Amino acid sequence: MKASFNPLLTAVVAAAVGAVLGILAVSIGASTLGNSNSKPASVEQPIIVYGER
Amino acid sequence: MGVRVRRASPSFGPALSRAAVALRRWWPETALGVGVVVAILGPVLRRGFVLRYDLVFVPDPPFGAVVWGSGSELPRAVPSELLAVGLSQIVPADVAQKVLLAGCLVLAAVGAARLAPVGHPLARAAAGLAYVWNPWVYGRLHLGQWAVVAGFAALPWAFAWVLGVLRPPPVGTGPGRRSAVAGGAAVVLGGPAMVLAAVFACAPALALARRWRAFVAGAATLAGLTAPWWLALVSRGGAVDVDERGVAAFAVRADTPLGVLGSVATLGGVWSRNAVPVGRDQWAVALIALALAGAALWGYVLTRRRWPSAAWWGLLAGAVLGTVVAVAPAWSLGAQGMVALVEHVPLAGAVRDGTRLLAPLALVQAVGLGMLVESLVTTGARALAPLLVVAPVLLMPGLAWGLGGQFDTVRYPAEWAAVRAEVNRDPAGGSLVSLPWSSFRAYPWAGNVPVLDPASRAFRRPVVGDQDVLVGQDRIRGESREADRVAAALAAPGDPGPALRRLGVRYVLVQTDQPDAVQVEGRFVSAELVRRDGALTLLRLPDSDFSGSSGRIGIMPVLGYSVLGATLMIALSHRVKRQ
Numbered sequence: 001m002k003a004s005f006n007p008l009l010t011a012v013v014a015a016a017v018g019a020v021l022g023i024l025a026v027s028i029g030a031s032t033l034g035n036s037n038s039k040p041a042s043v044e045q046p047i048i049v050y051g052e053r
Numbered sequence: 054m055g056v057r058v059r060r061a062s063p064s065f066g067p068a069l070s071r072a073a074v075a076l077r078r079w080w081p082e083t084a085l086g087v088g089v090v091v092a093i094l095g096p097v098l099r100r101g102f103v104l105r106y107d108l109v110f111v112p113d114p115p116f117g118a119v120v121w122g123s124g125s126e127l128p129r130a131v132p133s134e135l136l137a138v139g140l141s142q143i144v145p146a147d148v149a150q151k152v153l154l155a156g157c158l159v160l161a162a163v164g165a166a167r168l169a170p171v172g173h174p175l176a177r178a179a180a181g182l183a184y185v186w187n188p189w190v191y192g193r194l195h196l197g198q199w200a201v202v203a204g205f206a207a208l209p210w211a212f213a214w215v216l217g218v219l220r221p222p223p224v225g226t227g228p229g230r231r232s233a234v235a236g237g238a239a240v241v242l243g244g245p246a247m248v249l250a251a252v253f254a255c256a257p258a259l260a261l262a263r264r265w266r267a268f269v270a271g272a273a274t275l276a277g278l279t280a281p282w283w284l285a286l287v288s289r290g291g292a293v294d295v296d297e298r299g300v301a302a303f304a305v306r307a308d309t310p311l312g313v314l315g316s317v318a319t320l321g322g323v324w325s326r327n328a329v330p331v332g333r334d335q336w337a338v339a340l341i342a343l344a345l346a347g348a349a350l351w352g353y354v355l356t357r358r359r360w361p362s363a364a365w366w367g368l369l370a371g372a373v374l375g376t377v378v379a380v381a382p383a384w385s386l387g388a389q390g391m392v393a394l395v396e397h398v399p400l401a402g403a404v405r406d407g408t409r410l411l412a413p414l415a416l417v418q419a420v421g422l423g424m425l426v427e428s429l430v431t432t433g434a435r436a437l438a439p440l441l442v443v444a445p446v447l448l449m450p451g452l453a454w455g456l457g458g459q460f461d462t463v464r465y466p467a468e469w470a471a472v473r474a475e476v477n478r479d480p481a482g483g484s485l486v487s488l489p490w491s492s493f494r495a496y497p498w499a500g501n502v503p504v505l506d507p508a509s510r511a512f513r514r515p516v517v518g519d520q521d522v523l524v525g526q527d528r529i530r531g532e533s534r535e536a537d538r539v540a541a542a543l544a545a546p547g548d549p550g551p552a553l554r555r556l557g558v559r560y561v562l563v564q565t566d567q568p569d570a571v572q573v574e575g576r577f578v579s580a581e582l583v584r585r586d587g588a589l590t591l592l593r594l595p596d597s598d599f600s601g602s603s604g605r606i607g608i609m610p611v612l613g614y615s616v617l618g619a620t621l622m623i624a625l626s627h628r629v630k631r632q
Contacts, residue, residue, distance in 0.1 A: 048491055048568075053326060
């Protein structure tokens with residue numbers, strides 16, 4: 001028994017994945033250029049730790 | 054008196070007989086699954102919520118921003134939260150929580166037991182038990198990361214699909230293709246890290262066997278299944294600004310006297326000292342654990358002739374790859390490399406808690422232990438076999454009975470339902486800010502165990518809360534820019550209400566049983582008090598500007614889940630040509 005794959009289906013899925021990755025790359029790239037890295041605000045916070053090393 | 058018509062009744066005969074055959078064939082796996090669920094979750098198999106760290110379920114959860122990943126924070130709970138919320142529409146949310154936790158444990162135990170190329174019931178039980186009963190699972194359950202455990206549980210099934218591609222199993226051994234695909238698909242619940250673990254486990258085998266079609270199909274399936282996550286990230290917009298200090302905070306640490314390598318070899322090394330099973334700091338326990346790990350690796354060597362060469366080498370390569378990524382931050386060069394990766398490569402921050410990538414190593418050891426037990430049984434050393442089966446339990450009894458009594462069930466105080474009803478009744482838009490400004494809560498009614506703020510899952514409208522986490526003294530910054538803006542408004546002196554209004558905030562929820570709550574509430578002088586019940590105070594900011602947070606789902610999440618559903622259907626219905 002051998003797995004068989006539809007080449008057309010594979011091509012369609014690969015194209016869709018490529019499109020998603022492309023959108024992602026453009027989105028992240030564009031916003032990285034315009035992103036102003038704001039300084040984290042200092043706000044009074046209670047101390048509840050997630051964990052300790 | 055009419056003619057008596059005999060109604061056709063559905064015939065359960067064939068289904069029952071199939072179930073009986075399956076039970077007869079898979080009784081060791083069935084017994085093991087039931088056993089681990091009772092042994093680990095026993096004390097919480099009753100009504101009520103288990104609330105600890107990342108494990109946060111709320112009654113009647115809405116399909117909110119956390120489900121769709123449409124908030125400004127990273128879509129970490131996509132798509133696992135959809136499953137949790139969806140199941141909670143069918144059964145009460147606390148029951149759904151237990152079903153999911155138990156399902157993860159059963160999937161892991163049964164998956165490893167069926168994957169191991171062994172026939173003896175004891176050997177199958179040994180493989181399944183070793184995969185569930187180890188420091189890795191303890192650590193993740195301690196941290197409440199049920200979705201990560203789900204990804205871990207899916208790994209044997211995903212690898213079973215690879216095995217099926219390389220050499221279909223004889224009838225009666227190993228899961229069939231459809232079961233393997235269905236079980237393996239759950240890997241996406243574990244998020245990017247567990248998807249990467251699955252890639253590590255599966256891709257080398259397919260590459261070594263040069264099964265490129267299967268390689269592409271597997272990659273396309275993973276891409277389709279992770280579409281909700283990818284698309285939520287795209288629609289979120291902006292760079293993923295992951296705090297590089299998280300690399301050191303979540304790096305592997307030695308939790309045994311054997312150092313980092315010894316800890317990792319025995320499937321430990323989780324970043325939090327609190328998530329380590331009792332006894333691992335003892336030399337004797339650590340050395341026996343190391344000996345067991347060594348024996349399991351020897352057992353894996355014995356499986357060499359039972360699996361196709363590419364599968365055997367592939368899984369081993371995946372385990373080595375995962376281990377290298379996990380231990381890299383333990384040394385300065387590796388840590389620097391990881392920091393550079395996180396700084397410059399989008400999404401690389403997903404692997405900063407690198408011990409999650411030890412999952413393929415856990416699979417290698419589980420399969421190896423199963424094989425070792427089988428060889429003991431067949432070579433006449435039968436008396437040792439049961440001892441080897443229960444060795445993981447004897448080494449780590451702390452996993453039993455809800456992590457040694459740490460798990461407990463609680464009920465939310467009545468005011469939570471009242472406040473939820475009040476806020477959800479309001480048709481006006483605008484977000485809700487949860488205060489005091491802290492990502493984690495410690496409720497007296499829940500044993501003061503740290504737990505992620507349940508508010509973000511409790512309301513239909515977007516909830517803005519702190520995204521930073523404290524690891525010891527270090528504050529690891531979150532990724533939400535909206536939270537940064539709210540934090541800036543709260544940091545300014547005076548009444549923060551007007552500034553929050555401009556950010557589209559309509560409600561402020563103050564959890565008064567949390568530290569610093571009284572001072573926080575006192576600052577909102579212009580806000581309208583909606584209700585003050587028990588430990589919750591709900592304030593409304595008048596004349597809010599809602600342009601910033603409408604709470605709309607948007608097209609991307611719908612598209613993402615559609616792609617996931619379509620991928621799942623295609624993968625499950627795809628026919629295999631028999632040659």
